[in-house]
Every structure is written in C-alpha cells, then in structure tokens.
Amino acid sequence: MSDNHVETHYTRQGLGEIILAALKQAGKDIDHLTTDDLAPVDEFHGGQRQATIRLADLLGFGGGERVLDIGSGIGGPSRFLASRYGCRVTGIELTAEFCRVAEMLTRLTGLTEKVTYRQGDALDLPFEDMSFDVVWSQNASMNIADRDRLYSEMRRVLKPGGRLALQEVVAGPGGEPHYPVPWAQEASISFLLTADATRKKLEAAGFRVVTWQDTTQTSSQSWNRAAEGPPPLLGIHLLIGPDWAAVARNSARNYQEDRARLFNAVLERPS
DSSP states (O other): HHHHHHHHOOOTHHHHHHHHHHEEEEEETTOOHHHHHHHHTOOOOHHHHHHHHHHHHHHTSSSSOEEEEETTTTTTHHHHHHHHOOOOOEEEEOOEEEEEHHHHHHHHHHHHHTTTEEOOOOSOSSSOOTTTEEEEESSSSGGGGGGHHHHHHHHEEEEEEEEEEEEEEETTTSSSOSSBBTBBBGGGGGOOOOOOHHHHHHHHHTOEEEEEEEEEHHHHHHHHHHHHHHHHHHTTHHHGGGGEEEEEEHHHHHHHHHHHEEEEEEEEEEO
8 A cells, every 4th residue: 555545634724724723723822832732633643642652751861862763744743852851852754744743843843953844755764874773663663564674774874872762552362453443444555563573573574672561551541532522622533623523432442352552661772
C-alpha cells in the first residue's frame, strides 16, 4: 500500500484552524500558548501526555540530547521533550498537513529554536549516519509493512550508545482489530506485528533491549474513558474527525478483546 493512502487517511483539511478555534473556545490565550495548553489535542496516541511522560521517564533524559521523533504528528511529544528537558528535536512526518500544523503550534509556543519538522519517509530518513543521541517514536509503525527497513534506518541514524524509545501498538491473539482505528479505516494500511515478532526484528536490526514493558492496560483505560461520553472541547477527536465515536469504541474493544496490545521499550545501539 502506497504512502499516499496513509497520508490521505491522516489528512484533515483546515486542521490548524479547527484546533485554533477549539483552543479559543476553551479559553486559551493563543498568543501565549504553553505545551500544557496543547496537551489534550497534540499527542496523537493512546494515553497522550501521560504516555509521553512515562516513556520519557523510562528513557531517562539527561538534558540537551539531540532527538529524532519519527512519526511526529502535530508535534506534541517533540515540543514536550524540548520544553521539559532542553532537547533539540527534529520531527519527521509523512503527512504534510500534520507538518504544517506542527510548525504553527511550535511557533505559538515559542519553541522554534529547539524544534523543527520535515516531511519525509521513515524508511528513507534524510539524515546522516550517527546523527542523533535518541530516536523517539510513538504509535508510528502500525502503517509500515517493512519493519526491517524501518528499524535499520532507526539504528543507522543513532550514535553508538544512543537509545531508541518506542511506544508501539502490536497485534494481540484475539484476532484482527475492529476498524476504523486511529491509524486505519480498514485493514489495507494496517501492519501490526506481535510484540515478540517486533522484538525479534529490533534485535535483528542490531538493537539491545534495555527495558520492555507491556502498557496495554493503561492504554485500554484511556480508550475506555474516551468511548464513554461526548468528547471535550480539546482532544484528539479533532484530528480524527467524523469517525471519532466509532474509532473510540473500536479502540476500547480491541484492547478489551486482546486484538491489540501496547508496549513501551528502550533499546540501545551498542557502542
């Protein structure tokens, strides 16, 4: 399945204006936005800000690392890492609309000196070998069939001793997911592996596992809450659009029925 189908799935025209209108309605000062103001809407993954904090704590930032965020979406995690830890973050994202919105929100939070974005392909990263201290990726691999190439590219751009921080949705034993889900309307652009298969491919690419945690329960709880009632003014429903109710219900069911699982991991490129 081509990248065009994946980008089409994620593109929502006028997304920046939709988010700005919701921020104003929620009483946020558009001229003085903080990363906390944006947290409900700009982290497009299960668990949102708390999941990002959990993965960052697992990695253990020292401050000032050069980070590549693969599948950076509209930039929530990259801005958080820059703001909290002083990292210099480059986001790479397939979807042009997400890149435009990420750049706008980064300007509005005053973080353009620390965070930049590029539209590009995770299977052909436009960076030199050994360029980054950390490669970071949350819920980005579900649309990528060629995991060998993905993990090889991640390793290539990491410095020896550098670390990879991953949050990934994986296949459970309960059968195919119910669609639509956040990453796909139907199965043609969904490429889930099991956690065991994912770990084996990462190790085959030359990574050493430092920490590996099943975080399915926390993601399941967040989707259960999301599916229970009307969405708030600010939330990732703004990115998903009209299918939000079905996506939230299916996401909750997929975790409950063990059709999907989630893990957090930190891996190292050995020196």
